[in-house]
Amino acid sequence: GASNRPGPPPRTPVPGVKHIVAVGSGKGGVGKSTCAVNIALSLASTGLKVGILDADLYGPSLPKLLGIEDKPAIRDDGIFRPFEVHGLKAMSIGPMLEGNQAVVWRGPMATSALRQLLRETDWGGIDILVVDLPPGTGDIQISLVQQVELAGAIIISTPQDLALIDAKKAIDMFARVKIPVLGIVENMSYFIAPDTGNRYDIFGHGGARNAAVDLGIDFLGEIPLVMAIREGSDAGQPAVIASPEGPEAKAFKAIADQI
Numbered sequence: 001g002a003s004n005r006p007g008p009p010p011r012t013p014v015p016g017v018k019h020i021v022a023v024g025s026g027k028g029g030v031g032k033s034t035c036a037v038n039i040a041l042s043l044a045s046t047g048l049k050v051g052i053l054d055a056d057l058y059g060p061s062l063p064k065l066l067g068i069e070d071k072p073a074i075r076d077d078g079i080f081r082p083f084e085v086h087g088l089k090a091m092s093i094g095p096m097l098e099g100n101q102a103v104v105w106r107g108p109m110a111t112s113a114l115r116q117l118l119r120e121t122d123w124g125g126i127d128i129l130v131v132d133l134p135p136g137t138g139d140i141q142i143s144l145v146q147q148v149e150l151a152g153a154i155i156i157s158t159p160q161d162l163a164l165i166d167a168k169k170a171i172d173m174f175a176r177v178k179i180p181v182l183g184i185v186e187n188m189s190y191f192i193a194p195d196t197g198n199r200y201d202i203f204g205h206g207g208a209r210n211a212a213v214d215l216g217i218d219f220l221g222e223i224p225l226v227m228a229i230r231e232g233s234d235a236g237q238p239a240v241i242a243s244p245e246g247p248e249a250k251a252f253k254a255i256a257d258q259i
């Protein structure tokens with residue numbers, strides 16, 4: 001009967017990692033990876049030892065964001081050595097794929113690849129591992145929450161209704177598996193035209209803050225839509241590295257301070 005069915009295996013610590021924080025979103029394209037990288041770099045700028053894992057196996061974007069091109073080195077015992085970029089230890093499946101090769105795995109394969117990237121990487125004693133999740137609430141998210149004890153999750157959303165509806169679903173998923181949601185970030189929150197100084201709320205404004213209030217979770221901050229954020233991301237120079245004293249870096253650091 002159902003009572004005899006074995007439960008999922010117990011969550012076990014990841015070797016060399018103290019705390020794990022996941023960064024998720026309901027939809028793709030809302031800037032989840034951009035925020036994950038800049039939050040990780042902000043945490044590292046406070047002196048913490050920080051790693052970042054690209055769990056978006058179907059659309060890895062960490063290599064581009066961090067300017068990683070080579071395949072990871074592998075120790076004699078088969079353990080990956082993480083990339084060391086801008087003071088972060090980083091791991092992604094991206095550089096192991098050829099050219100435009102797509103990952104065409106069913107859930108169980110993705111789950112085992114995630115386990116390998118997570119547990120067979122020499123994280124070497126980091127305080128925080130930031131995990132950049134795929135968008136939505138699929139197999140990879142579920143497998144991560146079953147495998148490891150997460151300290152919490154951060155949800156990235158644009159102010160737009162459609163993105164927020166999906167963000168609420170992601171929040172619900174973490175609540176169901178009893179993972180604390182550390183808060184919501186509103187990305188692409190507004191745009192200030194550099195030539196005129198006029199402000200435009202391209203995707204609306206304030207939706208994520210309102211959703212946080214509705215759901216009783218923290219609102220961590222707003223990141224504006226800024227050309228330099230996109231340019232830096234494309235060039236492997238995230239905002240926090242490209243201009244550490246700039247307003248964008250300060251906004252990311254203010255978010256990281258609350259984690």
Ligand code: ADP
Pocket residue numbers: 025027028029030031032033034035061187188223224225226227229230231233234
């Ligand atoms: P996701 O991980 O949610 O799919 P990405 O982080 O890959 O989203 O971001 C999608 C695109 O939007 C990228 O080109 C990125 O550089 C850009 N982007 C993200 N956040 C901002 C921002 N605040 N201002 C300008 N461009 C941004």
